[in-house]
Amino acid sequence: MTTKEQIEHLRSELHRHNYKYYVLNDPEITDFEFDCIMRKLQELEAKHPEYYDSMSPTMRVGSDLSNEFVQVMHKYPMLSLGNTYSFDEVKDFYGRIQRALGGEQFELCCEIKYDGVSISLTYEEGRLVRAVTRGDGVQGDDVTANVKTINSIPLVLHGEGFPREFEIRGEILMPWEQFDRLNREREAQEEALFANPRNAASGTLKLQNSTVVASRKLDAYLYYMLGNTLPDVGHYECLQQAAKWGFKVSPAMRKCSTLDEVFEYINYWDTERKNLPVATDGIVIKVNSLSQQRMLGYTAKVPRWAIAYKFQAEKAVTRLNEITYQVGRTGAVTPVANFEPVQLSGTMVKRATLHNADFMENLDLHIGDMVFVEKGGEIIPKITAVDLTARSFMMGEKVRFITRCPECGTLLMRVEGEAAIFCPNDATCPPQIKGRIEHFISRKAMNIDGLGAETVDLLYSVGLIHNAADLYNLRIPDICRLERMGFRSAENIIRSIEHSRTVPFERVLFAIGIRFVGETVAKKLARAFETMERIENATFDELTAVDEIGEKIAQSILHFFANEECRTLVNRLKNAGLQMQIIVDDSIKYTDKLIGKNIVISGVFAQHSRNEYKAMIEQHGGTNVSSISSKTSFVLAGRDMGPAKLEKAQKLGIRIVDEDTFLKMLE
Numbered sequence: 001m002t003t004k005e006q007i008e009h010l011r012s013e014l015h016r017h018n019y020k021y022y023v024l025n026d027p028e029i030t031d032f033e034f035d036c037i038m039r040k041l042q043e044l045e046a047k048h049p050e051y052y053d054s055m056s057p058t059m060r061v062g063s064d065l066s067n068e069f070v071q072v073m074h075k076y077p078m079l080s081l082g083n084t085y086s087f088d089e090v091k092d093f094y095g096r097i098q099r100a101l102g103g104e105q106f107e108l109c110c111e112i113k114y115d116g117v118s119i120s121l122t123y124e125e126g127r128l129v130r131a132v133t134r135g136d137g138v139q140g141d142d143v144t145a146n147v148k149t150i151n152s153i154p155l156v157l158h159g160e161g162f163p164r165e166f167e168i169r170g171e172i173l174m175p176w177e178q179f180d181r182l183n184r185e186r187e188a189q190e191e192a193l194f195a196n197p198r199n200a201a202s203g204t205l206k207l208q209n210s211t212v213v214a215s216r217k218l219d220a221y222l223y224y225m226l227g228n229t230l231p232d233v234g235h236y237e238c239l240q241q242a243a244k245w246g247f248k249v250s251p252a253m254r255k256c257s258t259l260d261e262v263f264e265y266i267n268y269w270d271t272e273r274k275n276l277p278v279a280t281d282g283i284v285i286k287v288n289s290l291s292q293q294r295m296l297g298y299t300a301k302v303p304r305w306a307i308a309y310k311f312q313a314e315k316a317v318t319r320l321n322e323i324t325y326q327v328g329r330t331g332a333v334t335p336v337a338n339f340e341p342v343q344l345s346g347t348m349v350k351r352a353t354l355h356n357a358d359f360m361e362n363l364d365l366h367i368g369d370m371v372f373v374e375k376g377g378e379i380i381p382k383i384t385a386v387d388l389t390a391r392s393f394m395m396g397e398k399v400r401f402i403t404r405c406p407e408c409g410t411l412l413m414r415v416e417g418e419a420a421i422f423c424p425n426d427a428t429c430p431p432q433i434k435g436r437i438e439h440f441i442s443r444k445a446m447n448i449d450g451l452g453a454e455t456v457d458l459l460y461s462v463g464l465i466h467n468a469a470d471l472y473n474l475r476i477p478d479i480c481r482l483e484r485m486g487f488r489s490a491e492n493i494i495r496s497i498e499h500s501r502t503v504p505f506e507r508v509l510f511a512i513g514i515r516f517v518g519e520t521v522a523k524k525l526a527r528a529f530e531t532m533e534r535i536e537n538a539t540f541d542e543l544t545a546v547d548e549i550g551e552k553i554a555q556s557i558l559h560f561f562a563n564e565e566c567r568t569l570v571n572r573l574k575n576a577g578l579q580m581q582i583i584v585d586d587s588i589k590y591t592d593k594l595i596g597k598n599i600v601i602s603g604v605f606a607q608h609s610r611n612e613y614k615a616m617i618e619q620h621g622g623t624n625v626s627s628i629s630s631k632t633s634f635v636l637a638g639r640d641m642g643p644a645k646l647e648k649a650q651k652l653g654i655r656i657v658d659e660d661t662f663l664k665m666l667e
């Protein structure tokens with residue numbers, strides 16, 4: 001055997017054993033034997049980089065290189081499903097199908113609804129080429145590097161007969177066992193806990209370091225195939241074939257021909273699901289025939305051929321211990337109920353938001369009350385009612401909203417007609433100050449990614465920053481001196497602050513945190529007035545003349561600029577060199593699609609010149625960099641890309657994007 005053949009043999013053996021272990025749950029060899037083969041392959045690959053293959057089983061261990069997620073358009077939009085909560089609604093769905101198919105016979109496929117993160121995998125020539133999150137349904141994040149660490153997802157397909165190109169969608173999950181382990185570890189390290197396995201899976205999938213992703217041991221079930229050349233069979237049969245190619249398909253799928261069979265399936269899984277190793281939140285019912293699916297089609301958001309039946313939210317009764325209050329960046333004070341910890345849908349809960357004073361008042365809570373806590377699909381549990389039969393005269397008094405800010409002691413206020421009670425001390429109330437700075441540095445605002453909430457907290461607590469403008473006075477030695485801050489992190493922070501000076505005006509306008517001026521309003525204002533100065537001096541009538549700027553927003557803008565401190569802040573930001581006017585060129589569309597991306601251009605292009613591509617990168621928020629490093633997000637490659645560059649990119653696992661794909665990304 002030549003070395004190449006030997007490497008190929010080891011790879012295919014490992015792919016096969018991996019499938020037997022993670023998908024079929026039926027290992028043929030011991031873990032030790034598996035590790036030995038893996039080590040042998042790793043050694044050979046290290047000696048022979050010329051046989052590099054991004055789909056090698058050795059790639060599953062992840063890499064320490066930082067991932068940056070490129071946004072990719074979905075070829076087919078990722079839709080959601082209509083929800084039902086009762087058998088009557090399922091019956092209505094059944095009736096609708098019957099009518100729409102004009103009495104034609106049909107079969108339904110019932111499946112478990114897995115509660116994780118949806119993912120779309122693209123395979124070409126039997127190899128995984130891309131894994132993209134749902135995102136907004138139209139475009140999502142390319143998380144291929146992280147998905148490759150999931151052992152139950154095949155990198156290379158088995159058998160034959162699979163289409164040359166297809167997509168398969170499914171759910172990425174963190175099994176309960178992993179979830180509990182992860183939270184135990186986080187608790188020990190005093191890190192914030194994940195509320196449920198879905199959040200944990202989603203957080204993990206967005207991690208920058210794929211080695212950490214690999215250690216979290218995610219799993220995946222695939223439930224939907226798309227493509228132009230799918231096998232000419234029903235949905236159920238299609239997935240059974242996919243299982244033969246190596247995909248993990250739910251063993252709980254069942255074809256039903258009557259409504260009663262569907263109800264039987266639902267009843268069975270409503271209790272049996274508690275024994276599954278992963279979180280589920282309902283049943284999905286799909287018309288099985290693909291041609292009938294096509295006939296039924298889609299509404300704007302969901303398919304007409306499928307529906308989800310959601311399991312009832314789990315309820316628990318527990319004792320209310322205390323109400324605490326959180327102060328947000330706008331000063332709004334949110335009451336939070338703290339109760340005896342209870343187990344709910346598999347997780348321990350001890351807190352629930354009470355939203356605002358009215359919500360709290362309507363529940364008529366008394367400290368010591370027994371309260372009903374409920375948690376549906378949503379992350380945050382809520383209190384739905386008080387068990388009045390359990391209330392005794394010994395009970396604590398009725399809960400009343402506090403009158404002073406828990407953070408700074410200022411008398412709280414309520415604006416007529418608004419639900420929120422707020423602390424008016426925006427000048428010196430700490431969570432408001434820190435919250436505004438956190439908003440300023442956030443990704444969609446100034447995108448100062450070297451800084452996070454903890455560092456803001458630290459810098460604020462030692463008196464180095466009181467507002468966003470102070471960030472631009474920070475120097476490396478100031479930061480180095482702080483606890484847990486090395487020279488490199490200090491340098492990083494300063495570099496990302498420096499970099500924010502080029503952030504376009506509309507995002508500066510969003511970042512300064514005028515109430516009700518969100519991203520879209522900021523863009524509208526920037527286009528209409530073009531400079532900060534004109535916005536500062538605009539009258540109420542001028543402001544409301546702008547499309548979609550109503551009275552409330554206009555008042556808020558006037559209020560902001562009437563404030564001496566806000567004007568000083570804006571002035572200091574101006575002096576710090578931030579963009580205070582729009583770059584006008586009607587022919588160019590500005591977006592933030594490439595924010596945070598470091599892009600290398602290489603080769604000769606057909607549709608635009610290199611300089612045009614460079615300009616496009618800037619216009620969409622990206623950064624042009626000249627050489628490839630671990631920080632490179634992707635290489636925009638034309639014809640004749642230099643071989644040295646190509647090799648380096650491949651070695652570092654950096655994605656190569658061609659012209660067409662790049663232009664599609666910007667569409």
Ligand code: IVH
Pocket residue numbers: 079080081111112113114115117118119170171223224284303306308
């Ligand atoms: S089918 C066009 N099947 O539920 C329909 N979805 O609420 C494609 N989900 O976004 C989806 N288990 O993330 C389908 N067996 C299953 C599912 C499932 C979980 C998720 C999926 C989807 C969401 C809709």
